Amino acid sequence: MRSHDIRTRLIRRASKSNIFIADALADRLSAYYELLVRWNRKINLTSLDNLDEAIDRLLIEPLVAAKYLPASASLLLDIGSGGGSPAIPFKLAVPRLVVTMVEAKARKSAFLREAIRQLSIEGAQVETARYEELLVRPELHEASDVVSLRAVRIEARVLTSLQAFLAPGGVVLLFRGPGGPQVPAAIVPPLEWTATHPLVESLQSRLTVLSKRQIR
Numbered sequence: 001m002r003s004h005d006i007r008t009r010l011i012r013r014a015s016k017s018n019i020f021i022a023d024a025l026a027d028r029l030s031a032y033y034e035l036l037v038r039w040n041r042k043i044n045l046t047s048l049d050n051l052d053e054a055i056d057r058l059l060i061e062p063l064v065a066a067k068y069l070p071a072s073a074s075l076l077l078d079i080g081s082g083g084g085s086p087a088i089p090f091k092l093a094v095p096r097l098v099v100t101m102v103e104a105k106a107r108k109s110a111f112l113r114e115a116i117r118q119l120s121i122e123g124a125q126v127e128t129a130r131y132e133e134l135l136v137r138p139e140l141h142e143a144s145d146v147v148s149l150r151a152v153r154i155e156a157r158v159l160t161s162l163q164a165f166l167a168p169g170g171v172v173l174l175f176r177g178p179g180g181p182q183v184p185a186a187i188v189p190p191l192e193w194t195a196t197h198p199l200v201e202s203l204q205s206r207l208t209v210l211s212k213r214q215i216r
Helices: 003-018 023-041 053-066 088-094 108-120 157-164
Strands: 075-079 100-101 123-127 144-150 166-176 191-200 206-212
Touching: 003 023, 023 053, 023 088, 023 108, 053 088, 053 166, 053 191, 053 206, 075 088, 075 166, 088 123, 108 123, 144 157, 157 166, 157 206, 166 191
Parallel strands: 075 100, 075 144, 100 123, 144 166
Antiparallel strands: 166 206, 191 206
16 A cells, blocks of 8 residues: 555544544654555564554554543653554654563564654664563662553453552553453552543544552
8 A cells, every 4th residue: 555545544543543643643643554464464563454553553642542541741651552553653643752672472563663763753662572581670660651561361360460569649651452451450459540531433442540649
């Protein structure tokens, strides 16, 4: 599919979710998607079988979710980044963010680094590791304003580990499908449920926001 076709489809899908995309952002998101398609022919980054569904999931969901980023957020840690969504669309839509993408698989990490290079993204880096391996690095403790993750099973032990990266007052953004309760049962202090927002109607996807309680 040609770049113009992807861009046109992207703008149309964004309109369905009441999202306006400036021309410059539409160009960069389209370029990211094209790169994803090319690499996906060589390595399995993500499902791209249905174009509209893929655009909704990989591009539109992060754009909708960006509305719920704290206004003061500057450091984002994305867990299990895979093909780069939501981290890369977040970064393109909110340039002030400094983004660290955590991906255990070397070939997917190579794609992420190539995306950073090809799209001339500043303020983004890739850690080729499991997030558990990063827990031993003190400079990462309570360093991030936002921790985001998609397609990770919500368990108490996972959230307990991830909150260690989050500054007090920061948020965890959980990208979820239609299944499961509005408030996940696995939430443990110091994390608290803040809200669950709808993302893309056609996917019935949701964003659950957890905040890390500040200790007074």
